[in-house]
Amino acid sequence: MNAQPQRRKERIDRGIKARAETIYALSSLEELAYLLGPRLLFIVGFLALPLILAPWPYWHRVALSVCVLGLVSVSFDFLANQVGLVSLGGAFFFGVGGYTAALLNTAWGLPPVLAIGLATVVGAGICAVLIAPCLPLRGIYFAIVTLMYPLLMTRIIEAADILGGTEGFRGITGFSSVWTEAYGLILGLLVGVFGLRRYLAEDAGLVIRAVKENDQSVRASGISVAGVRFKALYLAGLLGCFAGAYYVHMYRSVGISAFALDLSILPIAATVIGGGGTLVGPVIGSLILVPLSEVLRDFGSLRIVVYSLVLAGFVVFRSEGILVFATRKYQQFERWVEV
Amino acid sequence: MSGTGPILELRNVSMHFGGIRAVENVSFQVEPGEVVGIIGPNGSGKTTLINCITGFLKPTRGKVLFHGRDITGMPAHKVAQLGITRTFQIMRPYHSLPAYKNLVVPLCSPRARRTGGWRGGGRHGDRDTVALDILEELGFERDSRVPYQAAGTLPTGYLKRLELGRCLALNPEVLICDEVFSGLSASEIASLVPLIRRINEQGLTILMIEHRLRELFQVARRVVALSYGEKITEGPPEEVTAHPKVREAYLGSEEEGC
Ligand SMILES: Nc1ncnc2c1ncn2[C@@H]1O[C@H](COP(=O)(O)OP(=O)(O)OP(=O)(O)O)[C@@H](O)[C@H]1O
Ligand SMILES: [Mg+2]
Numbered sequence: 001m002n003a004q005p006q007r008r009k010e011r012i013d014r015g016i017k018a019r020a021e022t023i024y025a026l027s028s029l030e031e032l033a034y035l036l037g038p039r040l041l042f043i044v045g046f047l048a049l050p051l052i053l054a055p056w057p058y059w060h061r062v063a064l065s066v067c068v069l070g071l072v073s074v075s076f077d078f079l080a081n082q083v084g085l086v087s088l089g090g091a092f093f094f095g096v097g098g099y100t101a102a103l104l105n106t107a108w109g110l111p112p113v114l115a116i117g118l119a120t121v122v123g124a125g126i127c128a129v130l131i132a133p134c135l136p137l138r139g140i141y142f143a144i145v146t147l148m149y150p151l152l153m154t155r156i157i158e159a160a161d162i163l164g165g166t167e168g169f170r171g172i173t174g175f176s177s178v179w180t181e182a183y184g185l186i187l188g189l190l191v192g193v194f195g196l197r198r199y200l201a202e203d204a205g206l207v208i209r210a211v212k213e214n215d216q217s218v219r220a221s222g223i224s225v226a227g228v229r230f231k232a233l234y235l236a237g238l239l240g241c242f243a244g245a246y247y248v249h250m251y252r253s254v255g256i257s258a259f260a261l262d263l264s265i266l267p268i269a270a271t272v273i274g275g276g277g278t279l280v281g282p283v284i285g286s287l288i289l290v291p292l293s294e295v296l297r298d299f300g301s302l303r304i305v306v307y308s309l310v311l312a313g314f315v316v317f318r319s320e321g322i323l324v325f326a327t328r329k330y331q332q333f334e335r336w337v338e339v
Numbered sequence: 340m341s342g343t344g345p346i347l348e349l350r351n352v353s354m355h356f357g358g359i360r361a362v363e364n365v366s367f368q369v370e371p372g373e374v375v376g377i378i379g380p381n382g383s384g385k386t387t388l389i390n391c392i393t394g395f396l397k398p399t400r401g402k403v404l405f406h407g408r409d410i411t412g413m414p415a416h417k418v419a420q421l422g423i424t425r426t427f428q429i430m431r432p433y434h435s436l437p438a439y440k441n442l443v444v445p446l447c448s449p450r451a452r453r454t455g456g457w458r459g460g461g462r463h464g465d466r467d468t469v470a471l472d473i474l475e476e477l478g479f480e481r482d483s484r485v486p487y488q489a490a491g492t493l494p495t496g497y498l499k500r501l502e503l504g505r506c507l508a509l510n511p512e513v514l515i516c517d518e519v520f521s522g523l524s525a526s527e528i529a530s531l532v533p534l535i536r537r538i539n540e541q542g543l544t545i546l547m548i549e550h551r552l553r554e555l556f557q558v559a560r561r562v563v564a565l566s567y568g569e570k571i572t573e574g575p576p577e578e579v580t581a582h583p584k585v586r587e588a589y590l591g592s593e594e595e596g597c
Contacts, residue, residue, distance in 0.1 A: 203447045203466060210433045210444040217431040220393070221445035222419035222509055 010337045038330065042280060043190060050182035059291075064182060064250065066283075066290045067189045069266055071243035073274070073282030074193055075236040076267035081277035082200060083232040084212035086139065088264040089131060089146035093240020094247070095153055095259035097123040101245035102169040102254040112173050112249045113184075119245035124237030128230055135229050150259040157256050168255030172248055185246050189283065192239045197279050199235070208232055273314050275321025284322055344407055346371040346544050347392070347423070347513055352401035354387050354568075361387040363568040364401070369513075374535075374545045376555045378579070379565030380588050385548045386428055388565070389515050392546075393425045394418035405513075420450050422512035426502035426519055428548075434491030438479065441490050441501055442470035445508040454510045458541065473504050478530065496527045507538065514538065515546040520554055528554050552580065564588070 046067075053060040072090045079085045101119035104110045110118065134145045157163050175181035199205050207228055211218050215225045240263075248254040266289065267282065274285030292310065296303040318325055345368035354362040362384040369375050377385050390396040392403050394415035403411045405421055413421075433441050446456045446466040456466075457473050475481045477500040485493070490501060499519050506514050516535075520528050528551065535558050539545050549555035555562075556576040563573045566588040572579055579585055 203443060206436070206440060207444055207447050209436065210441075213433040213435060214431045216395075216427070217433065217505065218444065219395075219415040220419055220425055220427070220431075221505060222416050222424075222448035222450045223444070224414075224416045 007336045007338060042283075046186050046190060047183075049186070050179065060178070060182070062291055062294050064185055066286050067185045068243045068247050069263070069270060069290055070189055070283040070286040071192055071239045072263050073267035073270035073286055074189075074196065074279050075239035075243075077271045077276055077279055077282045078196055078239075079232065079236045080271070082205075082212065082279075083208055083229060083236075085135075085229065085232070086143045087131075087146045087233075087236070088143050089127070089149050090240055090267050091150035091259050091261055091263040092131075092146070092153065093123070093127050093237050094244035094263045095150055096127050096237075097241025097244030098248040098254045098258040099163055099169075099244075100126070100241070101248050102172055103163075105172050105249070106169050112175060115173075116184075116242065116245040116249060120238055120242040123241030123245065124234050127237040127241065128234040131233055132226075132230055135226055135233070147261070147264055150261060150264060153259045154256045157259075164255070166256060168253060168258075170253045172252045172254065174249060174252045181250060185250075188242050188246065192242065193279050193283060196235065196239075200279075204231075269311050271321070272311065272319075273321060275323035275325070275327075278321070278323045278327075281321050281323035288322075345369055345404075346406060347546075348402075348404040348407075349388075349392070350402040350404065352388070352391055352398045352403065354384070354391050354396060355399045360568050362391065362398070365565070365568075365570045366401075367563050367570065367573055369544060369546065371544055372539070372542060373561065374539050374547065374559045376559035376562040376576070377546065377548045377565065378550070378552060378555070378562055378585075383565040383588070384568040385565055386517055387568075389425055389517060389546070389548065392418075393423055393515065419509060419511075420448070422450065422509075423515065424506040424509050424511040424513070425515035426499075426506055426517055428517040428521075430495075430498045430502055432490035432493075432498055432501050432505075435489055437487050438490050438493060438497070438501055439467065439470040439474055439486045442473055442504050442508045443467060445505050446470060448509060451509055457507045457510050470504075470508065473507055474500075477501075477504050477507075477534065495522050496524075499523060499531070503534075503538075511543065513544045513546065515548075517548045518550065519547070520549055520551045532557050552576075 049063045050060060053063055072094055075093060076087065076090055079087045097119050100123040101115045104115040104118055105112065131146060131149065134142055137145055158166055163169075175184070200208065207218065207223060211225055211228050218225050218228070244258060248258070270285030270289050271282045272285070273281075273288055274283065275281030293303065293307065296306050299306065314321070347369040349368075350366050352362060352365045353360070365384075365388060367375075377388070379385050387396065391398045394410070394413050394417065397412040401411070402409055405418075405423060410418055410421065410423075432438075433444065436444075443466045445451055446469060456469050471481060471486055474486045479486045479497065479500070485497065490498070493501065499522075503514075503516070503519065519535075520531065523531070532554060535545065535547075539558070545558075547555060547559055549559075560575065561573070562576050562579045564571050564579050564582065564585045566584065571584040571588065572582045
């Protein structure tokens with residue numbers, strides 16, 4: 001089939017990764033820069049975004065939407081690819097965080113910072129407790145049941161006319177300036193992504209990986225698998241609820257659209273494009289998806305076609321995702337060798 | 340946790356799967372510090388029996404007692420917390436993790452944190468070091484790449500030891516081995532036998548399911564024989580192998596070891 005079956009691609013690690021994957025042998029500043037460079041680029045890039053986009057308020061808003069989708073996507077990626085729970089409850093996290101913040105702000109008069117903080121911590125707890133009964137479910141069953149949660153919430157709110165009914169809440173306090181608004185969100189995103197990565201690098205993260213690979217062995221080791229999954233659910237909930245709570249304060253209102261299924265579905269696309277299991281990848285995926293969808297706004301209903309084509313293209317040609325591909329290119333030389 | 344009486348006791352344990360009587364009315368006791376062998380032909384219910392002991396299955400009938408305390412139907416991780424651990428007949432390593440990280444997982448469990456892990460080593464060093472110490476004791480050459488290799492790339496001999504290591508890391512009181520010798524060459528088994536002895540001498544009570552009878556009898560001084568889920572006899576190796584029902588169950592092939 002292949003025209004040149006005698007050649008194959010050889011990959012050689014750049015000489016910095018030594019022995020165990022966690023032990024690096026650093027010998028110079030260059031190597032340090034080599035290791036930290038990509039991370040710094042990512043952080044500085046996001047911190048610079050509001051400054052660069054300051055002249056264009058529309059695109060400034062778009063950048064913030066990138067962060068919001070990024071947070072929910074990281075939460076999806078963490079659960080799906082690290083914990084092994086494919087959750088379509090992204091919209092549920094988002095909505096619970098949003099409504100909790102709205103209530104705390106309108107009913108108790110908490111300022112945005114406190115409302116968002118509390119909504120994140122408490123909202124994640126509510127989500128984890130409500131989803132916990134589904135934890136024995138696996139794979140597609142867990143995915144479908146978690147998808148029911150946001151659907152159910154919209155119906156309950158509509159039918160029972162609670163939490164403001166179809167109207168939702170208005171008059172929620174906004175941020176004091178566009179800068180606090182932008183940097184609070186970006187900081188939340190960076191802390192979320194790198195905090196989770198840190199956590200996964202620790203022993204607690206090791207147990208999470210172990211549960212995904214072989215839950216029976218984990219049980220035989222005296223660790224409650226349900227407990228580990230519950231904790232992971234809470235962590236993922238933190239990111240989703242933070243995004244929801246923040247969004248509500250940005251737009252100063254909340255309605256049943258907070259439970260719209262976009263935030264259950266789009267994270268899958270962002271993760272596919274960016275690279276699953278990396279946590280940074282889904283943010284990069286969002287960085288591509290959100291502006292793309294803005295550009296395509298003029299195409300009307302054709303938009304979804306272009307959107308799908310881009311996604312299909314990624315699945316076919318770069319199914320590993322941008323970040324996994326880029327990491328490999330960055331860490332390894334490739335050359336053709338004769339066999 | 341000391342005291343007299345058996346460390347582990349099974350009272351009329353039965354496990355039925357629908358119409359299949361995988362384990363039927365099995366009772367026996369294990370004294371502290373003993374090595375007890377469990378033998379029986381394929382499908383005689385050995386694995387099912389230890390699933391019942393370790394909480395992976397809830398027995399249909401009967402009781403499991405640990406230090407006289409009823410642990411029947413307790414969830415598997417709680418049983419392990421009490422100090423009963425088991426290896427899996429079909430090995431269950433964490434494939435993508437380096438071998439030594441496989442042992443860090445049990446070292447993170449509450450029991451290991453409380454007791455310091457295998458022989459309390461965790462009180463002094465960090466978990467990675469303790470894991471490497473245990474692996475070294477189990478014959479992973481410390482200065483080689485082997486302990487750092489992804490578990491999925493290790494040959495069977497090492498994986499069997501890794502199973503043992505995962506159990507030992509928890510610092511258990513009772514170790515249950517489900518056919519650790521099967522799939523190994525004679526020389527590999529020969530190196531495992533003294534290891535099992537040494538573990539036993541450190542105070543662990545061991546329950547060994549084995550088909551390799553000759554090797555089993557080098558460590559186990561008492562044997563329980565199962566056939567079609569029922570206990571047919573129990574006693575010292577010579578007596579058990581001489582028992583007519585055991586000979587019948589093994590069709591006279593017990594010396595070959597399946
Ligand atoms: N989960 C289950 N559902 C139904 N039947 C089962 C189940 N587990 C085991 N069995 C049946 O119970 C019987 C005993 O199986 P078990 O695995 O305990 O045997 P074993 O003595 O460990 O055999 P081997 O020497 O092959 O490991 C077999 O007939 C098996 O088919
Ligand atoms: Mg078996």
